[in-house]
Amino acid sequence: MYIFGNINLMLFVIDFDGTLARTDTVDTMLEKFASPAWKDVEQDWQSGRITAIECMGQQIRMVRAEPVALEAFFESIELDPSFLPFYHHARRFGTVAIVSDGLDHPIQVATRKAGLPEMPVFANRLHFVPHGIDISFPHLNPCCGAGNGVCKCAIARDLAQPEGSVVLIGDGKSDACLAHQADVVFAKKSLLSYCEEQGIAHIPFGCFDDVLAVVAQWPTHPPQKLPLAA
Ligand SMILES: [Mg+2]
Numbered sequence: 551m552y553i554f555g556n557i558n559l560m561l562f563v564i565d566f567d568g569t570l571a572r573t574d575t576v577d578t579m580l581e582k583f584a585s586p587a588w589k590d591v592e593q594d595w596q597s598g599r600i601t602a603i604e605c606m607g608q609q610i611r612m613v614r615a616e617p618v619a620l621e622a623f624f625e626s627i628e629l630d631p632s633f634l635p636f637y638h639h640a641r642r643f644g645t646v647a648i649v650s651d652g653l654d655h656p657i658q659v660a661t662r663k664a665g666l667p668e669m670p671v672f673a674n675r676l677h678f679v680p681h682g683i684d685i686s687f688p689h690l691n692p693c694c695g696a697g698n699g700v701c702k703c704a705i706a707r708d709l710a711q712p713e714g715s716v717v718l719i720g721d722g723k724s725d726a727c728l729a730h731q732a733d734v735v736f737a738k739k740s741l742l743s744y745c746e747e748q749g750i751a752h753i754p755f756g757c758f759d760d761v762l763a764v765v766a767q768w769p770t771h772p773p774q775k776l777p778l779a780a
């Protein structure tokens with residue numbers, strides 16, 4: 551138990567696929583367990599014929615596998631080994647939550663397998679059905695222009711303390727809506743180019759070691775405005 555006075559104010563929003571997990575675990579699952587036609591569905595979405603949510607639903611329902619095989623795959627998901635030291639430091643500032651536009655159950659399995667502490671997880675829900683899986687969207691926000699299954703900006707709004715800062719750590723499209731509103735953005739891959747295009751202040755990173763190197767310089771009592779890298 552940490553006792554630092556009233557500093558429990560910061561919210562760290564951690565993306566899963568490509569950020570905490572080294573790869574996109576939904577794509578890897580489709581590669582392994584769905585018919586190759588999942589890529590046609592991806593095309594339909596990229597060319598605007600279907601929405602992101604329709605795309606995800608169709609692709610997830612193309613998975614043909616038994617729970618045993620799927621669970622073994624979820625347990626094999628590799629996480630960034632530098633996350634844990636970052637997590638222990640970040641917890642002194644407030645809440646660390648995994649917020650993902652992927653599936654909740656694989657995140658639970660992979661983080662438990664890696665021995666990470668219990669953390670709040672917000673993601674789309676995986677349902678096992680005979681010989682496959684299905685998906686539902688408990689965190690859908692029809693008002694979010696990004697059209698994701700999980701609206702990261704709405705979740706950050708719900709979780710953040712009234713005067714607390716929001717720190718986003720992510721790598722892709724599902725992070726874009728929150729990138730506009732977060733106080734600090736750590737970005738890599740397509741989120742990095744998105745921030746550059748949109749003129750959003752951001753700190754580039756490769757792994758959580760890089761994030762920790764920055765966060766470790768913040769005073770334990772966070773100031774109103776955090777020191778941002780150029
Ligand atoms: Mg991602």
Ligand SMILES: [Zn+2]
Nearest residue numbers: 694701703727
């Ligand atoms: Zn949103």
